[in-house]
Each structure stands twice: as structure tokens, then as C-alpha cells.
Amino acid sequence: MANRQVAFAEISPSEFFYRNRDLAGFSNPARALYSAVRELVENSLDACELFKILPEVTVTVSGLDRDSEEPDPKPYVVTVRDNGPGIDPRYVPNAFGRVFFGSKFLLRQSRGMFGMGGTMAILYGQITTTKPVTVVTSFDGNTTYTFDLMIDIQANRPIVLRRESQHGDGSTGTSVKLTLEGDYFRAAQKIQDYFKQCAMVTPYAKLTHVDPQGRKFPFERGTSAMPNPPEETLPHPYGIDVEAFRRLVKQSTQTSLVKFMSSSFHRVGPKIASQFLQFAGSDPNKNPGELTSEETVRLVEAIHRFDGFLQPDASCLSPLGSEILDAGIRKELQPEFAATSIRPPSAYSGYPFIVEVGLAYGGRVLSPGVKLFRFANRIPLLYDEASDVSWRVISEEIDWKRYRIPPEAPLGIITHVCSTKIPYKTVGKEYLADRPELERELKNAVRDVLRQLSGYLKKKGSMEMVKRKLNIYGKYLPLIARFSTNLAKAKRPPRYGKLLGKRDSPREEQRRIEEYS
């Protein structure tokens, strides 16, 4: 038999994401520029909020060669500076120069989920321009550290090109400066939208964006009230698997099952622990360290079958709340009417979450039609809308006709999900998977705000009614005309536009047809 050799190789995490950078949101120069900005801003906001520092974040994007008339794509320098707690210099090289090294691996609500966004931005900059990243940071105000770093992509290790320290100016914070091949022309709108929407849900943050023309886009603080920092939480039993259970046993110093259960899990105290162990048929005094594999598996299966565990409470979560959500909507969208719906805490797979939905109706900022604004852990999600659970809910699970909203009305639906683990489908944090529990809460919240809108519209009353009657004729005439045309096999429908005084776009017609069927 011929010797058939297959070539095996190993690659590092950074190599993997270098080759598959699409997975992390760095597919092309426009997208990469957006992703670099958002990942660094999200790191800054997370850091500030962890220590309840009123955030001040400035993002500057400028062409590397300012005088250059070169068209996009071309090298851009992206600088993100914050007034956060700074980073201990011992960790700076690894935090920025190593994939899978970071501070986001705890069970706690934060914007960052995978601990690699900043590193990916630096990696992308490096592979398109060979320029190092410069990190300047102070964590105590006394000393400022400056690093020039690159990534050894094949080894997943940082390369420190320069490290200096100087006297600090008394303030803490971090600034990250990287150079990457970007396309600001294509990315500008998304970057602007990102800041606007950030401002909507983070009114206590002062954000400033400086574009390549040097124009400043400030987003001033709307309030000084900050939410409490999110807290780390114990794992919930419903989210546990055998591997996780074994690790908890290994870490635990408890010598009895009942003490182990009541100290390792979220909202499990001695009483519930005893009830569970009785249900599972286990000896509460048994030493957890002596469980066999089989016993462990059976215990974990019992955990998933036992319905006596309390649902996760959301004390570890940091929702926006009605006030902030309403204020943000009013500030950015200036609607005629706004409504909010804050759902009670819920959970999926043992992870607590809270859904908050806002609605903006009318006014002059929104265009006619329904626009969806999605947020997760206070991050705006601007890509892959059609794949997101929120989109599914509003396009498939809401019976719009019930609420009698005029189709030409400008309407914004704002969805925010906060959780210790956001169910992103991709490392690039583009959209949320459709977990049934999430879907259910979103549907209920959207219905709630639509009901509130309905009530407002009813009160608004007869003026609208009369107008709509006139519109009905405007809606049906085109349809009747078309069907008659088809039946009669005429080439063109008769001109009815003059009868109504106006004509809608084909898309408007189409939507109306769908709505009234």
C-alpha cells in the first residue's frame, strides 16, 4: 500500500484569526476601520465603567499622509484616548499583543466578550501597514508608560519595540494609536452612526470624534448619573456542564456536597442545595472530591432536571433603565412620542439577561418607515441586521396591523439586551442568536411599546382618522387598477395618480399591499 501522507500543522490563535479575520469583523478596509474604532472605544468604556469613572473618550481618525489626495483605501492613523483607570504596564504587552489574553474572561456584563477585539485591530494594522501600535497609559497618575508593540503572529506573542516611562501629570487613562489600511469614505456613515447610537445609550459619557478633515463631532454628557459597575457572578446551575462542575469541585475547599453546592452557585443556599441533593438521590455529606465520573455526570443531569433552582437574579446586571433609555431616545431622535418597556430579569441557559425596548414615533430625525436600532451590553450593533433576533421579532412575530400605525409614519424601535453572556453568533459581535427566551422577552417588550403608541395615537384622534380615510382610497386605487389591468390584459394601468393628488413609491405600495393582506 502506497504511503499516503497528510501534512499536519499547528497554528497559533493569532495565526488562526489572521487567516480568518473575517470572523472577527476585519474583512475589508472599510469594515476594518469601523471595527478598530468600535473595539477600542468599547474597551475604554468598559474600563471606565468598571471603576465608575465618568467616561471621556476621544477618537481621532486621520490619513497617515495628511496632504495626500490618494483615494481610499489608504493608511489611516486611529487614536483612541480615554480617562479610564489605565493599565498596569506589566500586562500591556500581552493585553494588546496576544490573542486570548485579556480581562474579559469573567462572568460579568461587559461590552467586550471574547477578549480579542483590541488585539485584532492591532493585528490588522500591522499586516496592512507594518506599523507598530503605540500604547500610552498611566494607572496611578504618577508615572506614564509608553509602549511600541507589534505581534509575532505565528507565535501569538507581543514584540516590544520600545518601552519608556515618564512622570505622569496626575491623571489616569490609556491611549492607543495604530495605523491601518482603511476606507473612511465607505466607513464614515457607519462610524458616525456608531457614535450617535453610543450617545443614545451612554448619556453619561463624553464622546468626541475627529474625522480625517479635522472636523470635531462632540457628544456631550447628558447626565452625570452613572449606572453601578457590573459585578461578577457565580455560575448558575442551569448553565453548568460536566467540565465546569468538575472545575468548581477542584477549586472548592468544601468537604461536603451540600456545602459545595451552596457556596459555588448563584442563588443556591443550604436549603435549596439540600432539596436538590435529595432529588438527585445524593448524600449531602459526601465529599465532592470523591465523586466518580459517573456520579458527576448523573449529578449534572439531575441539575438540569431539577426545577427548584431559582431563576438568576439580575443584581449582577447593569441595565439602562427607563430614564436613561427615554432620555437617550429623546436626545438623539427628538420624536413626537417616546415609550419604553423594561422587562423583568430572565435567563437563557443559566445566563441572566434583561431586555429593554424603546420606541420613537414621529419628529423630524427619523425617516418614514420602521427603523431598528439594536444594542447589546450598551454597544450599538450596526451589521447583519437581518440575521438578528430583534429583526426576526419585529418582522415576523409582531402583528403590526393590530396597532393601526400609519405606514408612512417615522418609527424607531430600540432594543437593548444586557447579560453576563450575550449570545453573539460571531466573534465580530454583529448580531444576536435567536434564543427562545430572548425572543420571547423581545416580543413582549415590543408589543408593550406598540400598545403605548396605539394609546397615544388614539388620543391624538380624529385628525389622523380623517387623513387615513383619504389615504385608504389612495392605497386601494393602485391595486384595483393593477388587477383590472392584468385581468383585461392591458399593457399599462390607468392613471389614477391625479385622482389622489400624490403618488407613492413602488416600495410603499408594496408594503401597503403586504400590510393589508
Place this chain on the structure above:
Amino acid sequence: MANRQVAFAEISPSEFFYRNRDLAGFSNPARALYSAVRELVENSLDACELFKILPEVTVTVSGLDRDSEEPDPKPYVVTVRDNGPGIDPRYVPNAFGRVFFGSKFLLRQSRGMFGMGGTMAILYGQITTTKPVTVVTSFDGNTTYTFDLMIDIQANRPIVLRRESQHGDGSTGTSVKLTLEGDYFRAAQKIQDYFKQCAMVTPYAKLTHVDPQGRKFPFERGTSAMPNPPEETLPHPYGIDVEAFRRLVKQSTQTSLVKFMSSSFHRVGPKIASQFLQFAGSDPNKNPGELTSEETVRLVEAIHRFDGFLQPDASCLSPLGSEILDAGIRKELQPEFAATSIRPPSAYSGYPFIVEVGLAYGGRVLSPGVKLFRFANRIPLLYDEASDVSWRVISEEIDWKRYRIPPEAPLGIITHVCSTKIPYKTVGKEYLADRPELERELKNAVRDVLRQLSGYLKKKGSMEMVKRKLNIYGKYLPLIARFSTNLAKAKRPPRYGKLLGKRDSPREEQRRIEEYS
């Protein structure tokens, strides 16, 4: 200033995907069972095809406790056996027990893309049942090796519990047996569909599925003609970035730029290399090892601006071809009419690809309406249809009315993309990103098969015409009835069903409305 400490940590690749197994398609027991089956089958088919072995793959799924009447989810034993080339025992532990170790890191068309599907299946089995995976393999027929393996998830290293060797029986191949918490009740349909669709595009493979009841579902070989094995290819200049360029320089033994260019890139010979270097203003005799960072960056920029490089040719690709596609469609869908469209090779970002589209019309297997079957590198894609570029094309970019296809007709559209790099958006290989080049080719191919269908329907002639006229009345009456009801503000539309002798489902009506607007 208070000392504000942030806890940094590092996690291994297996730990990362353990915590984020949703990213890899292992979100819940039903999905995990499906993913385990598909990943292992895809490994087997890739291995066979690489050495042009007519594949024989058997997949057995059985409850761990066969007598158990326990409901799903529960432990299942999944065994996948093939007649492939086997695996060198030196590589077995790492190939299965280590994330980012594998044979899929070359630039070559294969089903596996990320080199981690099999390992994820084993990881999932381990964390839900603590049972090891058993791998039995022979690469020369003389000796058979048996391994029991587990994964040290935190360290990303295999744990070899057992390793034995015995006399072989003369045949080569590999079998993988793992135990995982699965939900066959929920996964059954998708697993069945997976095999059916695999058979559609791999008619030279003999596939057998044995379900938990012991029922055998064989998919016999339709042909013994196998495609040529895919070949590894040189990178194309349009796909190169600075990091990749530097690595090529490092690996190369050439001492002049022109020789380096003409030996490192796909379809770049001395003539084109010279033309390019002239365009770039570089000295063709310069030693590539002496290029500075700046010069490298400028050269790579020039590569992307130079339009003299030849488009990738697809000699390294392995498309299905018209015959196989047509045969597969006819065998599995038994249509009244079938059509295929094979596009010429194209490329995105320097990666060559070929789009092949098939159409099945009528017959008794398909249900009324349009059904999309998606394939990439001969893998059926059964999830996240609405996010896929193919779905986008058929739902947004095809003017269906032009082809006058009766809406109640059963219609299947089959799309297949083969490439050295499939633009998956997720590690779970669920759907393809909408690259413009891909979209364009898909659109052209779908239009082509629809045109062929139109031609067939025309010839089919008057019988259909008469039938449709009768149907038109059936289509319009419900609409007119509804609008009149709305206008008259009656509660219910009048009953017109009896007039027609039949009534369509609301969904049929809806589609008809959309089509005729």
C-alpha cells in the same frame, strides 16, 4: 489614587471554544448532535477524496443506554467509520485532541476550513458525558491503532488514556466513536436532510446512516467517476497582505525580485512579474530580502493597484460539473424538469471560486413553492438560510415575474460554491458572506437556469395556459373580497371559496399578492 486592579488572564484555544462553543455550532444537544455528525463525515470525505478513494462512510447514532426510555436530551454514541487513507498514529492525539492542529491549513479546496470541527465534537462529548473518544485507524492495512483520548481543555492538549496496536486486516480507514449529550428527536430531520443532500452532490460516495432504532438508511453509489483531488495552489497576488508578503520573502531562496515574484504567486511568470515591477517602479534585480518595511508596504499597495495580473484559474478547484449535478438532482428530487448552469471560474480577494447552480421543477418530491438547497465545497448547509448570500440572491435580486413560473409549482434551486477559501461568516460553517463577486456569479447562474425553465414551460404550452386563466380568478377573488371587506368595514370577507371549488392557504395567497403587484 486608589489602586485599581483589573484581573488579566490567558485562555487556551480549546478553553476559548469551550466557553464559546456556539461559535462552532455546538449550542445545544440537538445542534451538537448534528454538528458532530457533519464534522466527522466531512473529515472522512475530505480524506478519501484527497487520495481518490471511492468513499464509504457509515454513521451510527445510538442511545448510550439502548433500553432506556428516557426522553431527549440524553447521551448518544456517534460512530463514523470510513475507508479512507487512515491517519499516521503519531498525529492522532493532536489531530483530535488539540484545537488549531490539523491538516486544513493549506490553500486547497476542502470541506474542512478551520481545522477544528472534529476536535469540537470530541470536546462537546467530553464536557457533557466525561467519556473519551475512541479512534481506530490504519494507514497501511498492516497495523491497526486504537486510541482512547480526552482533551485537557485548559491546556489545549490531548490526554492519551489508551493506545494499542494490532494486526490490520489489509484495509485502511478510520473510525471515530464519541459519546455526547444529544437530542435525536429534534436533530433527526436535519441529519436525514444532511445525508440526502450529501448524496445529491457526492454520488460517488456510499453513505449509510443507522439511527437509534437501528434502522439503516443507505445511499448507494450513483457513479464510480470521482472528481480529481483538489490541488494546493500558490497564493494569488490580489489576496496578499504585507504579512503574507513578508513570509513569502522569508521562505524564498530567490535573490531577485523578478524571480521571487514569478515563483511565489499563482499565474505570475517572468513576463508579468517584470511588467508589474516596472509599474511599481522597483528594481527587478533587487534582493527581496533587502526590502525595507516601507518598500514592502509600497510594493503590496502596488500589487493591489496593478491590473495586469491574471485572474486565478480554477485548475486547483474541484467543481461538481454539469453531469454530476444533474444526476444528483434527478436522483434525489425526481423532477419533471432539471437544468444546470456552471459559471466560468472567478475570484474574490485573490481566492478562485466556481459557482454551479441547479434547478428542479415539478415531480413529486418537492413541495409547492421555492426551496433552496445550499452547498459549499460539497457540504450541505442547513442552517441560517436567511443570512446566506444565496438566499439574498433568490429573494432580492431575481425578478421572478419575468419567468412566469406558476406560484404553486414545486421548485428547487441548488447552489454550489467551490473555492480554496469559502467565505464562511462563522466557525460553525453555517452560511456564506455576501461577497459581491459571489453574488454576481450566483445571480447570473440562477437567471440562466430560470431561463431554461421558462423555455421548457413555454413549450409545455397551452394546457398550462388554460389552467392558469382559471387560477387567476381564484387568485383575485379573495383579494377583491378582502379589500371590499376593509372598505365596507365588515368583520369578515364573503365566502367565495365555493365559487372556485378550492381554497389556498393564507401563505399561498400572500405570495400571489406579492407576485402580482
